Amino acid sequence: xxxxxxLLSLYGLVLGLAFANVATGWRSRREMTLGWCxxxxxxxxxxATTGTWLxxxxxxxxxxxxxxxxxxxxxxxFPLVFLSRAIFPQPNEGWSSLEDxxxxxxxxxxxxxxxxxxxxxxxxxxxxxxxxxxxxxxxARIALLTVMFFVGSxxxxxxxxxxxxxxxxxWLLT
Numbered sequence: 001x002x003x004x005x006x007l008l009s010l011y012g013l014v015l016g017l018a019f020a021n022v023a024t025g026w027r028s029r030r031e032m033t034l035g036w037c038x039x040x041x042x043x044x045x046x047x048a049t050t051g052t053w054l055x056x057x058x059x060x061x062x063x064x065x066x067x068x069x070x071x072x073x074x075x076x077x078f079p080l081v082f083l084s085r086a087i088f089p090q091p092n093e094g095w096s097s098l099e100d101x102x103x104x105x106x107x108x109x110x111x112x113x114x115x116x117x118x119x120x121x122x123x124x125x126x127x128x129x130x131x132x133x134x135x136x137x138x139x140a141r142i143a144l145l146t147v148m149f150f151v152g153s154x155x156x157x158x159x160x161x162x163x164x165x166x167x168x169x170x171w172l173l174t
Contacts, residue, residue, distance in 0.1 A: 003063060003064060003065040004060045004063050006065060007056075007063055007065065007070065007073075008056070010070075010074075011053075011056060011073065011077060014074065014077045014078065014080075014081060015049055015052065015053055015077060015080070017081045017084070018045065018049050018077075018080040018081045018083075018084040019046070019049060019084075020084075021081065021084035021085050022042050022045055022046055022084045022087075025042070025084070025085075025087065025088035026088075032095060032096060032097060032098050033096060033097040033098065033099065034097075034098055034099075035097055035098050035099025035100075035102070036099065036158045036161075037098070037099050037102040037103070037106075037154065037157050037158055037161060038087055038088070038098040038099065038101070038102050039098075040158060040161035040162055040165060041083075041087050041102065041109065041161050042087060043161070043165045044113075044161050044164050044165045044168065045080060045083055045084055045087070047165055047168040047169055047172065048080065048116070048168055049080055049084075050172060051168055051171060051172055052076065052077065052080065054172065056073070072119065072122060072123055073123075075119050076116055076119040076120065076123065079112045079113070079115050079116045079119075080116065082112055083109060083112050083113065086105065086108065086109055086112070087102065087109060088101075089101045099154065102157070103152065103154060103157070106148070106149075106152065106157060107149055110145055110148050110149045111149060113145055114142065114145045114146065114149065117138060117141055117142050117145065118142070120138060121138065124138075137167065137171070140167075141164060141167065144160055144163065144164065145160070145164075147160075148160045
């Protein structure tokens, strides 16, 4: 088994949990009002998790089985798993709307996404710098997330998750 295959098995487990949590999070929420923030955030998380997986594949030649790269990678993956659980209330919490739940917990959720982006900066610093366009894109995402962290407008959050999802989709397709 190569180092990449060994790391892939660990990362596959962690990223698979994130996918599974988002996919099954809708199950017991049938009686709740859906809204826009949670579905857009779930789309963003699905795309971001896919992007993380593809980034790992692109770097497969450089991945080494050393403590720092493994810990930094896990640090970027675990917030995705946390977010995949945090975006949905527990069935017995009594929320009538996913949008209300999201807005009540938006700072924790957006803060965790900011954390993943800052870990991405650390990954850039440990490896090759990707170029000015990628750095500008990352800075714009962090700036938008920072505004979302401090501003509690539901329309801003809806637009923010839509823009962030489109940005990740664009990045995946180019």
